[in-house]
Amino acid sequence: xxxxxxxxxxxxxxxxxxxxxxxxxxxxxxxxxxxxxxxxxxxxxxxxxxxxxxxxxxxxxxxxxxxxxxxxxxxxxxxxxxxxxxxxxxxxxxxxxxxxxxxxxxxxxxxxxxxxxxxxxxxxxxxxxxxxxxxxxxxxxxxxxx
Amino acid sequence: xxxxxxxxxxxxxxxxxxxxxxxxxxxxxxxxxxxxxxxxxxxxxxxxxxxxxxxxxxxxxxxxxxxxxxxxxxxxxxxxxxxxxxxxxxxxxxxxxxxxxxxxxxxxxxxxxxxxxxxxxxxxxxxxxxxxxxxxxxxxxxxxxxxxxxxxxxxxxxxxxxxxxxxxxxxxxxxxxxxxxxxxxxxxxxxxxxxxxxxxxxxxxxxxxxxxxxxxxxxxxxxxxxxxxxxxxxxxxxxxxxxxxxxxxxxxxxxxxxxxxxxxxxxxxxxxxxxxxxxxxxxxxxxxxxxxxxxxxxxxxxxxxxxxxxxxxxxxxxxxxxxxxxxxxxxxxxxxxxxxxxxxxxxxxxxxxxxxxxxxxxxxxxxxxxxxxxxxxxxxxxxxxxxxxxxxxxx
Numbered sequence: 001x002x003x004x005x006x007x008x009x010x011x012x013x014x015x016x017x018x019x020x021x022x023x024x025x026x027x028x029x030x031x032x033x034x035x036x037x038x039x040x041x042x043x044x045x046x047x048x049x050x051x052x053x054x055x056x057x058x059x060x061x062x063x064x065x066x067x068x069x070x071x072x073x074x075x076x077x078x079x080x081x082x083x084x085x086x087x088x089x090x091x092x093x094x095x096x097x098x099x100x101x102x103x104x105x106x107x108x109x110x111x112x113x114x115x116x117x118x119x120x121x122x123x124x125x126x127x128x129x130x131x132x133x134x135x136x137x138x139x140x141x142x143x144x145x146x
Numbered sequence: 147x148x149x150x151x152x153x154x155x156x157x158x159x160x161x162x163x164x165x166x167x168x169x170x171x172x173x174x175x176x177x178x179x180x181x182x183x184x185x186x187x188x189x190x191x192x193x194x195x196x197x198x199x200x201x202x203x204x205x206x207x208x209x210x211x212x213x214x215x216x217x218x219x220x221x222x223x224x225x226x227x228x229x230x231x232x233x234x235x236x237x238x239x240x241x242x243x244x245x246x247x248x249x250x251x252x253x254x255x256x257x258x259x260x261x262x263x264x265x266x267x268x269x270x271x272x273x274x275x276x277x278x279x280x281x282x283x284x285x286x287x288x289x290x291x292x293x294x295x296x297x298x299x300x301x302x303x304x305x306x307x308x309x310x311x312x313x314x315x316x317x318x319x320x321x322x323x324x325x326x327x328x329x330x331x332x333x334x335x336x337x338x339x340x341x342x343x344x345x346x347x348x349x350x351x352x353x354x355x356x357x358x359x360x361x362x363x364x365x366x367x368x369x370x371x372x373x374x375x376x377x378x379x380x381x382x383x384x385x386x387x388x389x390x391x392x393x394x395x396x397x398x399x400x401x402x403x404x405x406x407x408x409x410x411x412x413x414x415x416x417x418x419x420x421x422x423x424x425x426x427x428x429x430x431x432x433x434x435x436x437x438x439x440x441x442x443x444x445x446x447x448x449x450x451x452x453x454x455x456x457x458x459x460x461x462x463x464x465x466x467x468x469x470x471x472x473x474x475x476x477x478x479x480x481x482x483x484x485x486x487x488x489x490x491x492x493x494x495x496x497x498x499x500x501x502x503x504x505x506x507x508x509x510x511x512x513x514x515x516x517x518x519x520x521x522x523x524x525x526x527x528x529x530x531x532x533x534x535x536x537x538x539x540x541x
Contacts, residue, residue: 081213082187087213117363
């Protein structure tokens with residue numbers, strides 16, 4: 001059994017203001033923490049770039065990795081395009097994403113974007129897996145193996 | 147040497163000559179039982195035969211088909227394939243070749259063919275707007291940017307043909323509905339309706355060409371336009387079908403087309419709900435809502451209207467359910483394969499073809515007995531389109 005992200009189910013995030021607010025505070029806390037982390041890293045000369053994650057996310061097991069690549073290419077692809085060049089949803093190529101911080105991207109994946117068509121994917125992946133997907137997106141997402 | 151000569155003559159007379167004759171004389175056939183299946187990852191379509199349940203030919207080189215749709219020439223010989231990358235490809239079903247291909251935009255997913263069969267229109271996301279081409283040559287004939295606000299351009303969705311060589315479509319970002327009259331392509335006339343509802347995601351024209359329905363993503367309800375009225379106005383139907391409840395997250399947008407109409411009723415996917423909504427097309431009042439397995443994507447009436455077949459968004463996309471239109475009950479739940487993306491009935495509906503993307507196959511069912519008739523291999527198949535669409539308004 002894979003460990004799910006330890007956060008409330010996404011619908012609560014949008015439904016109940018209190019839970020949403022609590023979560024928002026938590027995500028802000030998390031974002032700030034990671035932001036500080038990367039700022040600290042850049043301070044000691046590692047340089048800040050979209051790939052300079054504080055902690056490189058562990059790669060999933062090969063089989064799960066293939067599943068996640070397929071999920072992104074096929075299911076995210078139904079709105080963002082299989083080539084991730086965009087569709088009803090925006091393009092997800094490195095040049096489109098580099099302006100956003102990796103934690104913000106991860107939270108968009110896990111919890112969606114209220115008021116838009118972006119749904120939360122938290123029921124289908126762990127936080128670490130979302131981290132890994134963000135890293136791959138920023139590098140140029142891998143193709144599915146044929 | 148002399149011993150081999152009779153053998154060569156034998157070869158010529160019995161093998162080579164018949165082959166040459168066969169090559170010179172084309173095999174005559176119609177195209178009414180043909181269709182195409184999109185192999186979304188491979189940039190390829192399969193030409194298929196619905197009489198023999200077989201693959202006739204593969205046609206490559208169609209670009210990015212990750213979301214593709216198809217319309218047919220009225221002689222049912224050519225398939226116009228609209229690709230995600232803005233490609234418009236004209237495929238010759240008889241020769242099994244790519245006749246013409248252009249890249250006309252940056253990002254598109256759908257199109258339509260005019261009533262007279264002479265114009266093909268493409269709905270573009272990027273740059274947002276409508277482009278119209280000669281069906282014969284794919285030469286551009288008109289360009290209608292979907293401009294709104296301060297120089298913004300909207301993604302165009304839900305395009306369909308209307309009688310009078312008009313195209314009707316919705317502007318996803320602008321909450322508008324436009325009708326483009328291209329009878330004079332040099333001076334297209336555009337009629338615009340604004341404030342139709344938030345974020346129209348797709349639309350359909352009823353089989354009589356009279357009503358246009360735009361599904362709304364941003365709010366509950368459907369925008370309805372009666373194009374027969376001298377001064378048409380957009381009304382809202384099935385408003386508040388969510389009854390104020392929070393909708394579920396939507397992992398795939400539903401699709402709308404004229405197949406939603408079965409007899410007097412229209413069957414529509416509820417956005418963010420595991421329901422099919424039913425309304426009476428004479429007064430557009432809700433008559434029923436049918437609980438189904440997942441969030442519906444395609445809700446398609448069998449051509450005789452006796453059944454309505456439904457597939458679902460991720461993560462329920464392994465199922466297909468069948469609604470009996472007489473009783474409003476679900477009479478069958480099938481599991482054709484992993485990631486069912488689309489289904490298409492044979493022209494009179496005795497069989498249905500269903501694509502199972504992640505099982506790399508298309509499954510054919512008998513629609514009376516629900517027995518499996520055949521399975522065809524296909525690489526990540528998505529849309530299935532049969533040439534009978536050529537003669538249906540709104541397809």
